Amino acid sequence: MDFFLSRYRHLTVLLIVIAAQLLLIAYQVKTNKDVPLIRVWAVTAVTPVETGLELARRYTWGFVEDYFVLLGVRSQNESLKRENGQLKIENNYLKNELATADRARALSVFQARSPSKTVAARVIGNGTGANSKVVFVDRGSTSGVESGMAVVTPDGIVGKVVDAYPTASLVMLITDPTFAAGVLSQKNRVRGTLKGQGHAECLVDYVQNEERVDVGEWFYTSGDDRIFPKGFPVGQVAAVQNGKTFKEIYITPSGMTGGAEEVLIVLQGVHQEVPAGELATPGYRIMPLPAEAASETPQGAPEPGAMGTDADRLRAIYKQAGADQKHVYGEGVPGSKPPDFTKIPSVHGAPPTTSAPPQVSKVAPKPTPLPPPKAATQASDPTDDEPVEIDKPARRPPPSPAPAKAPAPTDQ
């Protein structure tokens, strides 16, 4: 044995070392456990050096690297700015495409629902001229477009066709200084003439100062101009003030908001009603009636009909007379006895002429005008609390003392 160990000493050590390591591996595999101590030692020994190396690298090569990186930052910044600009342009383009799609869809929906026959067109260019507000659209006479046709959008009117070419048309916008159209306010139903001003707002002219127009009120086409069908929205009142003769009403066109890109040309217009909006108010605040006042008639208030016309009062008198004599109007055969109309009072409350003999005087008395009906007096003087009695004979004023001799009328 000693000979073997001395003869194969190296090999024996090798086998022992290999066997020890095999046993170590077998233990780890068999128990599925690690040998944490060795790993902890190794990691603890290695990591400080690794950390030092990393720090050294960071402050040496990393510094140099940062320097070279900074050299490229400027060019990279420029490149990123260019890229950012291109992305912005692309983003705007995509947004516009999306808005165009939305507008086109809204246009098609409006076109389908509108009773007027329209054709869709796209604005393809502006007309020349510093002050003129005209645009070209891509629909012309081959599409049925003719001069004088209205151009609208779902939001409002845009303008009118002034020239129709085979493949394009020239449209005068409502902001053009020479544009005019008849308009009607929604709330107060005030009619006027829309005029372009050359800028964003338009003027509604020929509205009397006495007319009432509120800020924020909508104007619609009135159809008077025979171009725009009635009922298309025009715009909202932005400002209003009294002028020398007519009001100065400035409105913001609703069809031009955001710029008209897609429009509809009205080939055959159909008038529509101006939509019912908010009712006009008297301009001051009215308090509601009290609860008891709303439920019962106040004492002393005139009865219904008291403020009617003479025909109303006459009708009420006859009706009362019929009821007193138990006669129903509209019944009975022809020739039957009618009610005694001689017993009904006078319309103005005068007693029947048959009941009192006329007073005869030597000198004809001066004709006395009948007093106004009590109801009329009551209506004119609300402080009088005396109720109206239509059926009773009206009291005559005391006769004025008759003069012995009436003075002869004098001609003047």
Add this chain to the structure above:
Amino acid sequence: MTEYTEHLLREAPNKDTGNRFRFVWLVVIPLIAVLSQVYVPRFVGFLTYLELPLLITVHFALSRGGPISALFYGMFIGLVQDSLSHQPIGMYGIVKTLVGYFAASVSMRFDVQNPVVTFILSFFFYFFHQFFYWVLARALLGEAILFDVQQTLTFGLLNAAVALPLFRILDKLKVAS
């Protein structure tokens, strides 16, 4: 047997036995080798093929001459490598133990100062290291890993090429005993 091979065999006994590494270098050099294997590939990816701990083991075994010290040195480096890996401890230990033992055994018969011998031995032990590790992994751990012969041969050549200047540098660190 040619004159050249006779020369190689005649000069086989270590001429460098009078030069020894200081103990510090015996610890620091393998540590640097292991660290370089852990740290350098983070920044230089293609250097993952470099098996510096193996080259250090081979150099120590070839220059030191004693098989027992070489196998223990190989075991030490291998266990450190195992400690920093996810494999059970002992895989690299066994392989490098064998490499150290056989390299030291070979060094007693060849002139290890000859660059050609150094190149061939480095290439051979790299291939042996990789192949034996693959065998152990399949046999002991049951891992179905592939052994790419062509890639192993290529990396063996590269490691052998690196071994030549590396061994020169390491020889410079030796001091006369």
